[in-house]
Amino acid sequence: MNLVHHVADAAAERGDAPALVYDGQETSYETFWTRAGQFAAGLAEHGIGVDDRVAVYLPNLPQFVTAFHGTLRAGGVVVPMNPQYKRRELRHLLGDSGAKAVVTLPGLVQHVDAVREETDVNVVVTVDESESESESESESESESESERESEREGDADSRFEAFLADETRPVADRADEDIAVQPYTSGTTGTPKGVLLTHHNLAWDADAATNPIPDGIRPDDRHLGVLPLFHIYGMTVTMNATLFDGGSYYPLPTWDATAAASLVESAGLTLIHAVPAMYNDLANLPDDAEFDLSSVRFANSGGSGLPEEVRRSFEGRFGVELCEGYGLTETSPVTHANHVGNRRPGSIGTPLDGISARIVDDEFVDRPPVERGPVEEGSVDLDEITGELVVAGPNVMKGYYERPEANAAAFTEADGKRWFHTGDIGYADEDGFFYVVDRKKHMINTAGYNVYPREIEELLFEHPAVSDAAVVGIPDERRNETVKAFVVPIPDADVTEDEIREYCLERLAAYKHPREVVFVKELPRTTTGKVQKFHLESELTG
Known part of the structure; x- marks a missing residue:
């Protein structure tokens, strides 16, 4: 089944109800679904159809949602791309995917043109960023038919409204295992790989990801759309899950804590999914910035580990319970979640129903669970209980695009299941809660001891003068590696780097404390909030 059948059902039921609300302008389900059909027909007019790749190179705009579902309606494959990417990244993504079309902003066309001859893009x-879907509809009616036809007939670039056909196109038949979306891994440690996600992968996870929300997503829910839609977290958990269940999606094209809090308050938004860095920004809004977020009935954090201090600060300021979840691009993304009334701070939660999860050592032997987590510092040897988190389930990707060696390394067949190696190190407890200690590749080995950066980062966040922090391992002749901390102090903080080092030394085993501390203005992060530690390890360390 084509996953957009879920949207078709919602459109038939909801009709005039708002599917999208952008900049105060509502787009009904009926209008949105019609425009998605017109986009699908526009693709067909340009010879783009089943299995063809369409790159959507946009921020969070209503046209992203239309192009996404219009491409799937045509039977094509969506290749979502970060609008911050420039020609170097585009050269790889467009060339590797074989995309035939790109939907983007006028200001980004230059980057596409720079590499166009090296790709299959024709x-x-x-998209005019200032146009909402409802505004565009009325403007397109006044445009002469001859003008629209002339833009559609050639292979030349088209404006979004001219690209839309006069008629809609029915939903193309697709098998469950056919590819729907081909996002690319973030590429923080190498060349990004295309991830092959099927219609069943995405539809199943969009449905399952709503289980931690009390009563699921309701038709009267209004969902804050701050997570970028080019990323699987925003795509599945905010956009698709909301539209499948008939709620209203409120996209924001750029992250601004004040703007987001204002929108939640003024529009009475009920659901928030965001990354820890966003919740940290909200918690650290100026004291005189008072916002009422009482309309929010569920808030979730994902994308990277949620520091306990960030959770406490956000909940203390806004009185909204914050639940942490876990997932990866390769798993569509959600595999674990905490539930309201059944959460364990510091844990990524329990596996969603239908997903199997294990903690295994290098020989793929299960690590025994602890009695109850989280474990306290010094109470247990982490090396005795931790291993790699592996998962299996209907949301796990089909594989990496044209990467047989990567696929061989990513999966292990065992016990009748196909286990995906997440690359995350963690442990589990007897109640079924899982805990991620750190990325396998981020673990620091200093003088024969394993050090997990997240443990130190959690401590740093508790310091009253610290706004943000990241820890990496750097080469050391005597210890192999040593710990280095990059700290963003709060404005006008009266603290020194030596004080931060001593603070950690007093609270951690000696081999864990950062022997080097550097103050920086900000940390290099991806758009989804993950710290790009390879930048810290190379550029900042010289």
Whole structure:
């Protein structure tokens, strides 16, 4: 089944109800679904159809949602791309995917044009960022038919409204295992790989990801759309899950804590999914910035580990319970979640129903669970209880695009299941809660001891003068590696780097404390909030 059948059902039931609300302008389910059909027909007019790749190179705009579902309606494959990417990244993503069309902003066309001859792109569709879907509809009616036809007939670039056909196109038949979306891994440690996600992967996870929300997503829910739609977290958990269940999606194209809090308050938004860095920004809004977020009935954090101090600060300021979840691009993404009334701070939660999860050592032997987590510092040897988190389930990707060696390394067949190696190190407890200690590749080995950066980062966040922090391992002739901390102090903080080092030394085993501390203005992060530690290890360390 084509996963957009879920949206078709919602459109038939909801009709005039708002599917999208952008900049105060509502787009009904009926209008949105019609425009998605017109986009699908526009693709067909340009010879783009089943299995063809369409790159959506946009921020969170209503046209992203239309192009996404219009491409799937046509039977194509969506290749979502970060609008911050420039020609170097585009050269790889467009060339590797074989995308035939790109939907983007006028200001980004230059980057596409710079690499276009090296790719299969023959159509570029541009979106006016100031137009909402409802505004565009009325403007397109006044445009002469001859003008629209002339833009559609050639292979030349088209404006979004001219690209839309006069008629809609029915939903193309697709098998469950056919590819729907091909996002690319973030590429923080190497060349990004295309992830092959099927219609069943995405539809199943969009449905399952709503289980931690009390009563699921309701038709009267209004969902804050701050997570970028090019990323699987925003795509599945905010956009698709909301539209499948008939709620209203409120996209924001750029992250601004004040703007987000204002929108939640003014529009009475009920659901928030965001990354820890966003919750940290909200918690650290100026004291005189008073916002009422009482309309929020569920808030979830994902994308990276949620520091306990960030959770406490956000909950203390806004009185909204914050639940942590876990997932990866390769798992569509959600595999674990905490539930309201059944959460364990510091844990990524329990596996969603239908998903199997294990903690295994290098020989793929299960590590025994602890009695109850989280474990306290010094109470247990982490090396005795931790291993790699592996998962299996209907949301796990089909594989990496044209990467047989990567696929061989990513999966292990055992016990009748196909286990995906997440690359995350963690442990589990007897109640079924899982805990991620750190990324396998981020673990620091100093003088024969394993050090997990997240443990130190959690401590740093508790310091009253610290706004943000990240820890990496750097080469050391005597210890192999040593610990280095990069700290963003709060404005006008009266603290020194030596004080931070001593603070850690007093609270951690000696081999864990950062022997080097550097104050920085900000940490290099991806758009989804993950710290790009390779930048810290190379550029900042010289």
